[in-house]
Amino acid sequence: MEEASKLAPNRTLKNADKGLLQSDELYQYVLETSVYPREPELLKELREATASHPMSEMATAPDGGQLMALLLKLINAKKTIEIGVFTGYSLLLAALSIPDDGKIIAIDKNQEAYEIGLPIIKKAGVEHKIDFIDSLALPVLDKLLENPTNEGSFDFAYVDADKINYWNYHERCLKCRQVMGSQSVYASTDVMLLVCF
Ligand SMILES: C[S@@+](CC[C@H](N)C(=O)[O-])C[C@H]1O[C@@H](n2cnc3c(N)ncnc32)[C@H](O)[C@@H]1O
Incomplete structure (x- = not known):
């Protein structure tokens, strides 16, 4: 052990x-x-x-992370969004759980922490699935939603950032979810909120 x-x-x-x-x-x-x-x-x-x-x-706890990996696989998630990356534990986990042509938009205002995990993400061969955006999350989400092709196009969203904005993230993530109904999951730490559409 x-x-x-x-x-x-x-x-x-x-x-x-x-x-x-x-x-x-x-x-x-x-x-x-x-x-x-x-x-x-x-x-x-x-x-x-x-x-x-x-x-x-x-960092996301490994037990919670394994639940997230299970959810990603259960819904065959392909296009996901992560708000709050830190060193990349949940990001690597998601990247390992989605298909090779899957995509993750990962947003964090602190690229320095992401650099700690990046060499390991590269070693895992999943960097091509990740679009890391070094920014505050809200403006990026608003920009994404200005493009109508993004609305309703995500299968999964993981929110793990500043709690004060959780309602704002929730509203925007709802708009990002798949229109097709039962295939989208929105998971959020701290408020223990998990919404399956
Ligand atoms: C709890 S940690 C994320 C942990 C990560 N999911 C993991 O598994 O290691 C929260 C992260 O949210 C980022 N953050 C906090 N407020 C933010 C904001 N308004 N916009 C973007 N990132 C933010 C912080 O820089 C920090 O890296």
């Missing part, structure tokens, strides 16, 4: 206390027996590369 403290020193109850697991020990047990063994090697590498970052706790 891997020593969790070595792999993810900050991945403790601080991140899990909003969930059902009410003890560090139980959370570590779940991570070590169920989550880490299923984690692709390069995601593990990205997680380890992020661990020394002072804000490493911001």
